[in-house]
Amino acid sequence: MRRDIVNGMHNDFDRCYRAVQAKDARFDGWFVTAVLTTKIYCRPSCPVRPPFARNVRFYPTAAAAQREGFRACKRCRPDASPGSPEWNVRGDVVARAMRLIADGTVDRDGVTGLAARLGYTVRQLERLMQAEVGATPLALARAQRSHMARVLIETTDMPFGDVAFAAGFASIRQFNDTVRAVCDLTPTQLRRRAFQRSHDDVPTSGVMTLRLAVRTPFAYDGVFGHLAATGIPGVEEVRGETYRRTLRLPHGSGIVGLTPRPDHVTCQLSIDDFRDLPAAIARCRRLLDLDADPEAIVEFLGSDAELASVIAKSPGQRIPRTVDEHELAIRVVLGQQVSTAAARTHAARLAAAYGHPVDDAAGGLTHVFPSTADLAEIDLRHLALPKARQRTVTTLIEAIDTGELILDSGCDWDRARAQLLALSGIGPWTAEMIAMRGLGDPDAFPATDLGVVAAARQLGLPDEPKALAGRSERWRPWRSYVTQHLWTTLEHSVNQWPPKER
Structure with missing residues (x-):
């Protein structure tokens, strides 16, 4: 992926449509494809036959597609793709807002608190977000809540009341209505489908086991080796092939274990307060730099003659970051x-x-x-x-x-x-x-x-x-x-x- 796609790729119809025709997974997270005839939105890499161009619209975020009345595809699950790397390589107010929303700021402090953190009025911020990402901060937070609810429904046996609370919904009714609107399935149907597909034991509610998506190539030795070598005794440790550490979260503390795989990271998470789940997951992704765009980095740096051999030897490096x-x-x-x-x-x-x-x-x-x-x-x-x-x-x-x-x-x-x-x-x-x-x-x-x-x-x-x-x-x-x-x-x-x- 090239630097010239960073700003508003969803506005380039021809380029987006070519990515959809090629089912190119490198573009997952950069935009979503909405089909007018089915009212469904998908990842660019969705395995179904590409729709006719006349029936397609492209949106920068799942929240923007949901706002226009589209539901998530049940096959490619676009709401589970890695986040857009765009928000991690930009320093402008929209990118900063997107990073704070991912960390749960709207759920904790409201849109007013988010705007104050950025030094803008609510009206100014909403206008900027609507113009660039097609959705207000509240709509983006709602999309994040529905994604978190889906993850918990499909990967844990938590009661639905606890799922609603953990995902940030104000009531069970709001939770049920949102899941049905976004996924076109009830929470019960979602869980039944997920457990029918899974060959693993159903996880218990004490420790949640999640799969953190990652773009490939993923040279995880560098980031995990760095975290292990610099780990603070008592705060961090390595057991087998798992890096573990404690977390200080807005409503309590937690412990996470992260085990790298070639195309994902297995995350075992235990937290004091379910309200902290979105923030904990966002911070784990940030710690491992999982929303980076390795294709763009490899392509650009690999063209430097003096760096080419180093890049080619271990493409897909991530920055060892932090949870705090x-x-x-x-x-x-x-x-x-x-x-x-x-x-x-x-x-x-x-x-x-x-x-x-x-x-x-x-x-x-x-x-x-x-x-x-x-x-x-x-x-x-x-x-x-x-x-x-x-x-x-x-x-x-x-x-x-x-x-x-x-x-x-x-x-x-x-x-x-x-x-x-x-x-x-x-x-x-x-x-x-x-x-x-x-x-x-x-x-x-x-x-x-x-x-x-x-x-x-x-x-x-x-x-x-x-x-x-x-x-x-x-x-x-x-x-x-x-x-x-x-x-x-x-x-x-x-x-x-x-x-x-x-």
Whole structure:
């Protein structure tokens, strides 16, 4: 996929129709195909015979199709496809709004809260969203609720009342009416069909087992190896081929286990409050960068002669991200100028001293990483760091806690960089690492990172940071992925999956 399709692909009828005729799965999530004669919308890769062009309309989102009265196809299940990568590579207000909606902001704070987070009035935001994605924030949140309800109906044995509550519906009646309207089936019919298709045991309601869709190619060794190597004892662990960690969520805590497969990730999730399910799933997808568009990245970066061999060796790299932007920022500062092992030790001390305890019967997880509010009165004895680094950590915590520094899924990437660099002790490396792994900016580039410099030297690229930064201009807007590819060339524990025994 090319960069020229990012903006409004659904408006290019010929290109969309060719993708539908080819049943090209690379376009799943970029748009949906609505058929006027059947009032059904599908993925581009739907296996049924393509409809006649005169009977087709293309929409940018499932919510836009639902708003026009179309129902989801029962065969290709377009509401279960990976999310559009468009919202993760753009920094404008619509993309920021889409990321916040995916994190459950509308369900928790309403459209008014969403607009306030973005610095717009409700009317301004609704006008922008309607113009670009064909639906209001409320309609998008409704589509997300119906998708979450379908996942729970089809993959768990939860009572329908619990499903409605977990998916964010205000009542059982609203839940039933929405599922019937969107899927053209009752919740009971959906569950019966799903269990007839499945050869697996029906999961229990204690631990939910979900399948997280992913675009291929999926070079999961890099992202899982990195998360394993940098994992905080008590907060993260690896058991067999599963990466596990605790989650701090809006209404409680949770534990997730993620097991990579070539075309999906198996997610085993346990949470305190069902209302947190959409946010937990969104954060797991974000942690593993599952909504990336690997075809576009491989095509663009593979055309660079000096990168071509590295890209071809392991296409489909993902950025090792985070489930919590504040946690990641603190961890990056703790890791300044120290080894991976030392950074893990410093973070583990904070988690043990200030984190919320959890009960993990299935493993060795003990704490959720503390929030900035938990760390507001931190005792410096728990920071075995030089005095200057201690001040940087406490300054960062205070800036986040007071709102001086905004780091969340909907923040402005460039503004966040400027706010970070204004804090004493935070330089370009720290700001770029937080932008890349915490905020998901696909074009972050830590040119002074020792691993990046060492890998660049091996490949015959400039190894002086200023010259390397200049050379990186031709890799825009995918420099974060160049960073990950460079890291994979090194002999380092971040490239070992499953990890060797520590």
